Amino acid sequence: MDVANMSPAEIRQLIRQNQLIRPTSGVANGFTQANLAILKKELAxxxxxxxxxxxxPCPILDVTEPGSAVPxxxxPNxxxxxxxxxxxxxxxxNLVDEVTDILKYWEDDMVAFLLGCSFTFEQALLKNKIPVRHIEENCNVPMYKTNIPCVKAGRFEGPMVVSMRPIPQKDVVRAVQVTSRFPAVHGAPVHIGTPAVIGIDDISKPDFGDPVPVRAGEVPVxxxxxxxxxxxxxxxxxxxxxxHAPGHxxxxxxxxEEFAVL
Amino acid sequence: MDVANMSPAEIRQLIRQNQLIRPTSGVANGFTQANLAILKKELAxxxxxxxxxxxxPCPILDVTEPGSAVPxxxxPNxxxxxxxxxxxxxxxxNLVDEVTDILKYWEDDMVAFLLGCSFTFEQALLKNKIPVRHIEENCNVPMYKTNIPCVKAGRFEGPMVVSMRPIPQKDVVRAVQVTSRFPAVHGAPVHIGTPAVIGIDDISKPDFGDPVPVRAGEVPVxxxxxxxxxxxxxxxxxxxxxxHAPGHxxxxxxxxEEFAVL
Incomplete structure (x- = not known):
């Protein structure tokens, strides 16, 4: 199956019928993928x-009406x-189950949030010939807890988690420009160059994902x-x-491109 | 009083003491002004x-916690x-009162929304030497109901209202660029040039505000x-x-400038 070039509707149909259970990287190329978080209305x-x-960290692409599973x-389909x-x-x-559909868990007062994901801006970097190390290395992006506090809202509070990509020095300005165009998928970087400033002591030990090398002439962004x-x-x-399960x-x-601001 | 060059905190202090009851256009120049809408939590x-x-149409600058009047x-002060x-x-x-404070109307389950206002992008246009007709004419901006539906959310639905500024033909591209930088205050135009396309039959008869002339060589934006x-x-x-009361x-x-995306 040529999943890279199939339409989103075709891919979703396969997924719905449990005929495609795999991470979605490289699927329906050019179409925006999203993180999913579902909560009950009481917390929504x-x-x-x-x-x-x-x-x-939390760019909203869509939020459903309470009780509706349609974004x-x-x-819309x-x-x-x-x-x-x-x-x-x-x-x-606590993680209690991993499943291929949530029909039996769905409740009438649930609200689903779709949040932008970094796949979109990574594609934009690649199109600008800026390398993306964890794609080259075929591993997960390294992620770190920082000392940057999120702005509190009700019971929700805590530090921002960031992902890191080593960028060649000559490409750093362009990387800022390219990702600034996409605020709906995390947008411009939050920090360039000095991990300790944002509370990261050892860049070789990410809190989530896999470590990747930062080579001579590269800047961690x-x-x-x-x-x-x-x-x-x-x-x-x-x-x-x-x-969603990670990567799925x-x-x-x-x-x-529809999410670009300019 | 040199209200144009006073700080926001100084101006708010005067307003709080009922020593400055006037429209806020031209006050604390360079600082962002906002529309206010307060609803009970049930609708928030x-x-x-x-x-x-x-x-x-609804660019959010801040939303308070339920019961809090602090943005x-x-x-934050x-x-x-x-x-x-x-x-x-x-x-x-139904409009039932117009007041200089809302202490007696405030309830513990209220949520306040601050939404971006066009003052910000009009200043950006003026700094780019693009004229703003209703400021020249010292009247309200003309506003029109359109045939563009807003995206429904629960009980909230209806058509988008737009404001119109006649822009010299040579400045239209620049006007798009300048206002695109400010998505938090309405951002880029929604239509250029042909009012009938968005359901406006007579540009000389706005639904709100005052009519302004569109001269030869100008395009309604x-x-x-x-x-x-x-x-x-x-x-x-x-x-x-x-x-808020209109203009206040x-x-x-x-x-x-802090709200510019690039």
Missing amino acids: FEFLLFCQRNPK TLVA ADLRTDLPKYRIYREG FWACGVTPQAIAMHVKPELMIT MFITDKRD | FEFLLFCQRNPK TLVA ADLRTDLPKYRIYREG FWACGVTPQAIAMHVKPELMIT MFITDKRD
């Missing part, structure tokens, strides 16, 4: 407020209960990471929270 | 969702109950307008809704 206002106050803005390849179920902050809202939501220990994203009908 | 999630889905992001020169009180969608969320909220007929905005501690 606070979480929406948290995302609104922290747009770099009307980004994929999709069903978020069945159209991701793999989900994780958390109760009181840090972007706000979509792991932030999940990590912070877990701290609240919601009665029930559902997310939701594929929207929107093209990456 | 839907309204926040509506704004999130319609960022051009921690844009003016302010009190939204006293720091605007004039407020309007609406019950079931339309931007999403902050009147939209108020007009749409009124349709829902909330039990109690509080807004909230003055934040943020400089306009």
Whole structure:
């Protein structure tokens, strides 16, 4: 199957029928993928407020009406209960199940949040011939907890998590420009060059993901990471929270370029 | 008093003491002013969702925690109950009072929304030597209901309201560029040149504000307008809704330039 060139609707149909259970990197190229977080309505206002106050780590692409699993803005024919390849179920902050649909977990007062993911800006970097190390190395992006506090909203508070990409010195300015065009998928970097300034003591030991080498002539550049809202939501220990499984994203009908601001 | 060059904190202090009751245009120059809408918590999630889905007419600058009148992001020392020169009180969608503070109307479950206003991008146009007709004519900007539907959220739905500025043909591209830098204050235009396309039959008869002439060599350019969320909220007929009185905005501690995306 040529999953790279299939349409989002075709891919979602395969996923819904459990005929495609795999990470979504490289699937439906050019179309925007999204992180999923589902909470009950009781927490939804606070979480929406948290995302609104922290747009770099938590860029909102769509939020469903309470009880609806249809993301009307980004994929009006999709069903978020069945159209991701793999989900994780958390109760009181503990992982209790990993499933290929959430029909049996869905409740009438649930609100689903789709948040932008870094795949989009990484594609923009690659198109500008700026290398992306963890793609070259075929591993996960390294992620770090920082000393940068998110802006609190209700019960949601905690530090920002960032991802790191080593960028050749000559490309750093262009990397800022290219990613600034996409605020809906984390946007411009939050820090360039000195990890200790943002509370990272050892760049070879990421808190999540895999370490990658920073070579001579390269600068570590840090972007706000979509792991932030999940990590912070877990701290609240919601009665029930559902997310995508790592790397198993939701594929929207929107093209990456539609999220560029200029 | 040199109100143009006073700080936001100084101006708010005067307003709080009822020593400055006037429209805020030309006050604390360079600092961002905001529209105010206050609703009870029961409607706040839907309204926040509506704004999130319609960022051009409803660009959120700050939202308070339920029960708090402090806009921690844009003016952490302010009190939204006293720091605007004039407020309007609406019950079931009807204007029932106009007051200089809302201490007696404030309730413990209220949420205040501050939304970007066009003053910011008009200053950016003027700095680029692009004329702003209604400022030249010392009248209100002309505003029109369009046939462009807002994206519905819960009970909130209805058409987008736009404002119109006649722009010299040679400046239209620059006007798009300049205002695109400021998505937090309505951003790029929604239409250029042909009012009928967006449902405006007679440009000389605005639905709100005052008509202004479009001269030879000028193009009517339309931007999403902050009147939209108020007009749409009124349709829902909330039990109690509080807004700023027209032209009597909230003055934040943020400089306009801080809201530029690039």
